[in-house]
Amino acid sequence: MAETVTAATKIAQQADAADGLAAGDAASLLRFEDVTVAFAGEQPVLNRLSFNVRRGETRIILGAAGSGKTVLLKTAMGLIRASGGRVFLFGEDVTNKAETELFGIRSKLGMLFQESALFDSMTVAQNVAYPLLNQRAIVMPKDQMEPTVRSSLRFVELENTMDKYPSELSGGMRRRVAIARAVVTNPPLLLYDSPTAGLDPITAHTIMALIVKERDANNTTALVVTHRYQDGNLVANFRYNPNSGRLDPVGPEGTNTIFMVMKEGCLVFEGSQASLEACTDTYVTKFVKRPQLEAA
Ligand SMILES: Nc1ncnc2c1ncn2[C@@H]1O[C@H](COP(=O)(O)OP(=O)(O)OP(=O)(O)O)[C@@H](O)[C@H]1O
């Protein structure tokens, strides 16, 4: 049966051809091979984790508090180092690379930290400009700085807050600024740590809609940590429509979304939404039920 080739698939294929990969063999952007992380003398907080994120995928990472989701993302970035196993970024083994050797590769990663982690003493514009000024692999001419920051803030519909301070914004607006900061360098791989945590349902939806828009407008690959099943459901079943600016249901072809469930540092589930919903494991099913159904 002929496969539906979307514009995003075509772009991914062109990028893979540039990487010397055959069609259908999408490049690996992040690979964990038997990765263990243990802090001094403690039990491992990541326990022999293996997975491979290919270009064009969105990974939804679910799991209880303390199961290792943030440590997973920080290990991917090289902010936490693996005690065992290997981490590959963009095909390159970064496990034991010195901090200085990571600058180039880090510039291809965008990260939204848990709780946004904006600098309170900087304006919104300064916060968004931070990666442009502080990632040593990025050299941007001074005159391009302001338009780049502005365009990133326009993407999250907060262009009018350039000169405000984070304390003057609502929690949802701060999260949007954090997204603008994560995407300002146009990274092909984005890591979002709990982008909807602590937000009301409507604001959480707005944030997830931005994440879907970023994926579809820029063909980015992403890992999204969340406690909310509906966040994964939105990513898996909706696509950004550039003409209407809204999200449209994708129909049966779906999107390239893979779910992962973490439990006590181990990856206990990895697969499609359909197989997640069919999974009968009692721990895994806790993350599938929607809150309104649980409440009923
Ligand atoms: N720097 C550190 N030193 C020691 N232990 C740590 C460190 N960072 C995280 N941990 C431990 O690693 C485990 C996993 O933490 P992590 O922050 O990844 O959880 P999480 O899944 O992101 O939880 P949450 O949903 O609450 O954000 C926890 O037991 C935590 O205490």
Ligand SMILES: [Mg+2]
């Ligand atoms: Mg966390």
